[in-house]
Amino acid sequence: MRPPVQPGWIDAPHGRLNLPRLVLESGEAIEDFELSYAVHGDIDDRSLPVIVALCAIGSSHHRLxxxxGEGRALDPGRARIFAIDAIGNGLSSSPSxxxxxxxxxxxxxxxxDMVNSQKLLMQHLGIETVDLVIGASMGGMQALQWAVSYPDIVRQVVAMTPMAKTTAWSGAVNHAARLALQSHAADPDICPDQLPNRWESWSAVMQLLGARTPQHIDRQFSGPDEIRRWLSDRTRLWLEQGFDPLDWIYQSFAYDGHDVGDTPGFRGDTIAALRSIWARTLIAIPPLDLYNPTEAGRWAARHIADCELVEVMSDSGHQVASATDPAAASELNRRIAAFLR
Known part of the structure; x- marks a missing residue:
């Protein structure tokens, strides 16, 4: 079941790839595998370029x-845009x-595994070349992985607030958020009335302290009382989406373990993996990111042969690649559109 449409979201036709099983790189398999996606643009017009838009941790095909939209960086009148739900987000195959x-x-x-499943979707749709892979946060991490795993297929990459290899700091943030959820995730029938409190604790870590900067918070809120009201409202909105804590925890484990250097053939050499990228690449970062450190994006950009690094001057931190900061969203639309031209 799709979550209720929120302000700013775009409703679009949906599709689903169904496979008897998806074999994972661990050797295990997801049985009765399903991959959900939304399509913007004329899917039948083969003359249009193909864009794969990827979602962040805990988000859906609405993330980008x-x-x-018309006049924005990703114009459905000029491209076929496939916005894909990552494994574990509660719309594609997930623990819940x-x-x-x-x-x-x-x-x-x-x-x-997320990227490999997305490649299978393109194969199923008869698409041999992807003109752009784009994502923010975990979506940006998937975008770089696409370019490493399938260099002969991907022409251009836009990775916003990404990491090529997850930092210890990002893993610490994820672990703090997991601690807020894990007892309920293990057995949702234990104290179900505590779920709002657990999501509020999670929101304090992920959507407030990790996703923003001190400057942004001081500008957005007048004081602690307003922050508490905001957290309560965010928790209510999150509960309305029906997202399961265990799904987020599983995605966070994937996040923690990520390194493009572990792609077969690179033997853990992250730099060699990045140097193998053929695609024109744009990496966008803010001056300060308290979830995916900006230095991780800078470091990745230094090792990709054809890479443009864009620093978006915003104090919104990890939220820079979202609608949270209208000025940053406008700048990203402009810079990405220029890059694609």
Missing amino acids: DFLI LSRRQPRLNFPRFTIR
């Missing part, structure tokens, strides 16, 4: 809606959805 491998019986997956 701020870039989609599986009947044959429910909850903790669901196998662990990686970001490369």
Whole structure:
């Protein structure tokens, strides 16, 4: 079931890839695999370029809606845009959805498994070349993985607030957020009335302290009382989406373990993996990011042969690649459109 459409989201036709099983790089498999996606543009017009838009941790195919539309960077009148739901987001195959491998019986997956499943979707649709892969946060990490895994298919990449290899700091943020959720995730029937409190604790870590900067918070809120009201409202909105804590936890494990250097053939050499990228690449970062450190984006950009690094001057931190900061969203639309031209 799709979550209720929120302000700023774009409703679009949906599709679903169904496979008997998806073999993971661990050797385990997801049985009765399903991959959900939305399509913007004329899917039947083969003359239009193909864009693969990827979602962040805990998000859906709506994650990049701020870039989609007439006159924006991703114009459905000029491209076929496939916005794909990553494994574990509660719309594609996830621990909370599986009947044959429910909850903790669901196998662990990686970001490369997400990308491999997306490649299978393109293959299923008869698409041999992807003109652009774009994403923010975990979506940006998937975009770089696409360019490493399938260099002969991907022509251009836009990775916003990405990492090529997850930093210890990002893993610490994820772990703090997991601690807020894990007891409920293990057994949702224990104290179900505590779920709002657990999501509020998670929101304090992920959507407030990790996603913003001190300057942004001081500008947005007048004081602690207003922050508490905002957290309560955010928790209510999050509960309305129906996202399961265990799904987020599984995605966070994939996030923690990510390194493009672990792609087959590179033996853990992250630099060699980045140097193998053929695609024209744009990496966008803010001056300060308290989730995916900006230095991780700078470091990746230094090792990609044809890479433009864009620093978006915003104090919104990790939220820079979203509709949260209208000025930053406008700048990203402009810079990405210029890059694609």
